[in-house]
Amino acid sequence: MELIGMLDSPYVRRVAITLRLLDVPFVHRPLSVFSTFDAFSRINPVVKAPTLVCDDGQTLMDSTLIIDHVESMTGRSLMPTDRMERQRALRIVGLALAACEKTVQIVYEHGLRPPEKMHEPWLRRVRVQRAAAYEALEAELAPPSAATAAGSLDQAAVTTAVAWHFTQRMQPGEIDPLRHPRLAALSAAAEQLTAFRALPHA
Amino acid sequence: MELIGMLDSPYVRRVAITLRLLDVPFVHRPLSVFSTFDAFSRINPVVKAPTLVCDDGQTLMDSTLIIDHVESMTGRSLMPTDRMERQRALRIVGLALAACEKTVQIVYEHGLRPPEKMHEPWLRRVRVQRAAAYEALEAELAPPSAATAAGSLDQAAVTTAVAWHFTQRMQPGEIDPLRHPRLAALSAAAEQLTAFRALPHA
Numbered sequence: 168m169e170l171i172g173m174l175d176s177p178y179v180r181r182v183a184i185t186l187r188l189l190d191v192p193f194v195h196r197p198l199s200v201f202s203t204f205d206a207f208s209r210i211n212p213v214v215k216a217p218t219l220v221c222d223d224g225q226t227l228m229d230s231t232l233i234i235d236h237v238e239s240m241t242g243r244s245l246m247p248t249d250r251m252e253r254q255r256a257l258r259i260v261g262l263a264l265a266a267c268e269k270t271v272q273i274v275y276e277h278g279l280r281p282p283e284k285m286h287e288p289w290l291r292r293v294r295v296q297r298a299a300a301y302e303a304l305e306a307e308l309a310p311p312s313a314a315t316a317a318g319s320l321d322q323a324a325v326t327t328a329v330a331w332h333f334t335q336r337m338q339p340g341e342i343d344p345l346r347h348p349r350l351a352a353l354s355a356a357a358e359q360l361t362a363f364r365a366l367p368h369a
Numbered sequence: 370m371e372l373i374g375m376l377d378s379p380y381v382r383r384v385a386i387t388l389r390l391l392d393v394p395f396v397h398r399p400l401s402v403f404s405t406f407d408a409f410s411r412i413n414p415v416v417k418a419p420t421l422v423c424d425d426g427q428t429l430m431d432s433t434l435i436i437d438h439v440e441s442m443t444g445r446s447l448m449p450t451d452r453m454e455r456q457r458a459l460r461i462v463g464l465a466l467a468a469c470e471k472t473v474q475i476v477y478e479h480g481l482r483p484p485e486k487m488h489e490p491w492l493r494r495v496r497v498q499r500a501a502a503y504e505a506l507e508a509e510l511a512p513p514s515a516a517t518a519a520g521s522l523d524q525a526a527v528t529t530a531v532a533w534h535f536t537q538r539m540q541p542g543e544i545d546p547l548r549h550p551r552l553a554a555l556s557a558a559a560e561q562l563t564a565f566r567a568l569p570h571a
Binding site for chain 1: 427460462
């Protein structure tokens with residue numbers, strides 16, 4: 168299968184790292200939904216990253232749905248099977264995806280329109296939502312465990328680590344690492360793992 | 370469990386209809402992420418609709434993750450179990466969610482900022498992506514079958530029907546029903562079903 172999209176998208180990166188952690192071989196094609204819109208469009212006319220091109224050529228989009236597909240095809244998963252543990256993992260993934268979405272909205276507001284078209288009330292609203300997501304994530308996180316260092320991250324940890332690194336790279340310091348020490352520590356540990364180092368934000 | 374959010378959100382509505390079709394009891398609290406931001410914030414500080422309040426009080430967000438939770442708690446699902454059928458359903462759900470996202474982006478551009486802050490190149494880009502999503506959905510859809518009329522919709526059909534109805538209600542005629550006859554027919558059949566009639570766009 169082929170994974171289309173750049174690793175500066177947290178959605179692309181969470182899928183790529185998940186594939187790697189599940190030992191699923193894939194070809195990565197880092198096309199941009201902006202600078203290579205037309206080339207992307209020829210693979211998926213909706214121009215959504217990530218796009219997964221399945222072995223039979225069918226294209227899937229949406230990171231969570233792509234991970235569902237990979238789980239269904241391989242019988243492997245980074246999600247807990249215990250129902251209550253799974254509920255907690257889904258809560259954390261939801262928070263981390265919300266944090267990503269809010270950072271993307273801020274990036275788009277600054278990057279895709281001229282300054283006079285930016286709307287400060289929108290940016291304020293999104294920042295409040297993002298701060299709440301990271302505050303809730305920090306509260307949810309147990310201190311990084313030995314399991315994290317050993318590389319057996321679950322989907323909640325992968326998505327949280329990717330979200331944190333993305334926001335820090337795109338808007339350094341806007342979410343203060345000193346006020347989110349568990350998130351900062353999880354991210355630092357995760358970025359040392361082979362799967363994360365092989366698939367860096369870029 | 371409690372489902373928080375208004376049914377004019379296609380993400381809220383797909384969850385509500387899924388719960389109903391799976392016979393999962395829930396309380397619906399139609400709070401707005403805009404007009405009742407503070408009340409919503411007290412339930413989920415990230416202010417994301419839909420939010421699901423689980424029986425133990427934990428809150429989940431993101432429609433796909435909420436549906437995953439409901440499936441895991443009940444052992445019931447609207448997704449096919451056959452791997453290739455599931456792949457196709459995931460493709461359709463991804464297209465339908467992309468169509469929803471693009472309509473939401475257009476609604477937000479018009480509704481959440483003054484006219485002088487609107488950015489036409491952004492709207493053009495989003496409209497191109499949305500048109501591609503609906504074109505692909507139309508191509509994917511088999512003509513509505515007897516099963517549809519009998520109420521045994523799968524998740525692909527539910528999300529597609531909700532997406533189509535949402536876009537038509539918010540921006541009538543922008544996606545031409547005459548050029549998407551299968552989508553229009555699926556939507557018309559779905560909106561006659563008890564689950565859809567009980568949970569109308571509003």
